[in-house]
Amino acid sequence: MAVTYEPIATTTLGSAASSITFSSIPATYTDLRLVLVIAGSSATANVRVQYNSDTATNYSATYIAGNGTTATSSRRTSATSLTFTDGVATSTTIPSFFTLDIFNYAGSTYKTSLTTSNQDYNGSGSIESNVGLWRSTSAINTILITTLTATTYNAGTIATLYGIKAA
Amino acid sequence: MATTYTLISSNTLSSSAASVTFSSIPATYTDLVLRCSVRDSGSSGTSQQQVRVRINGSSSANYSRRNLTGVGSTAASGSGTGNTSIAGFYAPDAGATSNTFNSFEIYIPNYATVQQRQVSVFNAFENNSATVNELNATAALYTDTTTITSLYIDTVNGLVSGSSFYLYGIKNS
Numbered sequence: 001m002a003v004t005y006e007p008i009a010t011t012t013l014g015s016a017a018s019s020i021t022f023s024s025i026p027a028t029y030t031d032l033r034l035v036l037v038i039a040g041s042s043a044t045a046n047v048r049v050q051y052n053s054d055t056a057t058n059y060s061a062t063y064i065a066g067n068g069t070t071a072t073s074s075r076r077t078s079a080t081s082l083t084f085t086d087g088v089a090t091s092t093t094i095p096s097f098f099t100l101d102i103f104n105y106a107g108s109t110y111k112t113s114l115t116t117s118n119q120d121y122n123g124s125g126s127i128e129s130n131v132g133l134w135r136s137t138s139a140i141n142t143i144l145i146t147t148l149t150a151t152t153y154n155a156g157t158i159a160t161l162y163g164i165k166a167a
Numbered sequence: 168m169a170t171t172y173t174l175i176s177s178n179t180l181s182s183s184a185a186s187v188t189f190s191s192i193p194a195t196y197t198d199l200v201l202r203c204s205v206r207d208s209g210s211s212g213t214s215q216q217q218v219r220v221r222i223n224g225s226s227s228a229n230y231s232r233r234n235l236t237g238v239g240s241t242a243a244s245g246s247g248t249g250n251t252s253i254a255g256f257y258a259p260d261a262g263a264t265s266n267t268f269n270s271f272e273i274y275i276p277n278y279a280t281v282q283q284r285q286v287s288v289f290n291a292f293e294n295n296s297a298t299v300n301e302l303n304a305t306a307a308l309y310t311d312t313t314t315i316t317s318l319y320i321d322t323v324n325g326l327v328s329g330s331s332f333y334l335y336g337i338k339n340s
Contacts, residue, residue: 005172010339035198035339037276037285066235066244066304073242094308097276097285118287118306122231123248127306129235158277160197160339162171 004167008032010160016042016152020145020159027106027139029163034100034143039156044087045147047098051111051140055080063130065117082134083148084117086126092154094121106139171338172200179331183208186321188224189334194279194314196336201273201318203332207260209324214262214299218290219252220273221319222309226251234288234305239297256290256303258322263294268330269301278315283308 006029011020025032036047050059057078064073065085076083088096097118105111110133117128134140145159173196176189192199207216222229228249234256235244247255258269269292275284288305320332 003171005337007171007339035276064235064242066233068233068244068246071235071242071244094283095277095285097274097287097306099274099287116287116289116304118285120231120233120246120285120306120308122308122310125233125306127233127235127244127304129304158339162337162339 004165006163008161008163010158013153013155013157015155018146018150018152020153022143022161023141025141025143025161027141029106030104030166031164032102032105032140033162033164035160035162036098036145037158038088038096038098038153040090040092040154041088041147041151042154043090043149043151045149045151046087047084047117048146048148049082049100050144051134051136052138052142053144054136058135059132061130061132063128065126065128067126082113082115082132084115085128086117086119088119089121091121102140108137110135110137111140173336175334175336177331177333180326180328182328183325185325186319187326187332188317188319190317192316192318192334196279197277197339198337199275199278199315200335200337201333202335203320203330204268204270205258205320205322205330206268206327207258207322207324208327210261212262214260214294215257216260216323217254218256218258218269218271219254219321221252222315223311223313223317224319225311229311230254230307230309232305232307234303237302238300253286253288253307255305256288257292257301259292259294259299260324263299267292267294275315281312281314283310283312284315
């Protein structure tokens, strides 16, 4: 049976860091999946993702989010990154969990992604899903994970990038 | 080449059952993915019943959640603390259209480590009805820190024949 879901790389932070980068991503898969378990941050931080070091206004997103009381939907246009609405908490004991699926990442069309943010902090937090677009025809070969406010992710944060093959 | 997304165990009910348990889950993977399709055997008057998933058989108040749900034309968000299971999502029951089941996925990262777990739940069912349907995303927290070795799934009145359960393990290296 063909292996269709493979780990490309994984990073576990041994100390606090402001960024995690996956580079030299091979173009041999169909889709990518990023799994991110964040062991808190130095200050409330919105996860930010950029592709191929592109900091231009080539990103947009539509999201739906719930804070336990209210469901909201909104969008961002001409943004310089993909971001999540609610920031990661500083708790070192309650992790938050994110996934980012990028479809046809090596193709020559614009890149659509589907992301989830799971942040229940036992009495506070949020759940969010968003669809993102990167308006570039380049294959994605680098993924940069930072925070919107330049804070750091705590040690113990784990990021894994998987490749999925259609056949 | 490493096989990283592996079926650990599955169960498709050939007759109704009160619950299903995956036990003795090996600690050799990084993450777990539970994918199920279930229908409740009772009749509630609302044509749906809550699905309950318990980790390590725990029915203590070790679970909390934030959920986002679309039912018909309404989107809403809810929450819970001190819950006794991963909950807040539903399956059709005997009052719903015959042969309709829900489909849900639960992703548990780092299940074999010693820490609280942030769990992702995604549930959906459609019944050709304005009210008996659901699209649900839930962030659930399991506050116990022990290694996860079993998963228990049930509904209030029990699971009908044909309900299916698949447990996968994912390795990150």
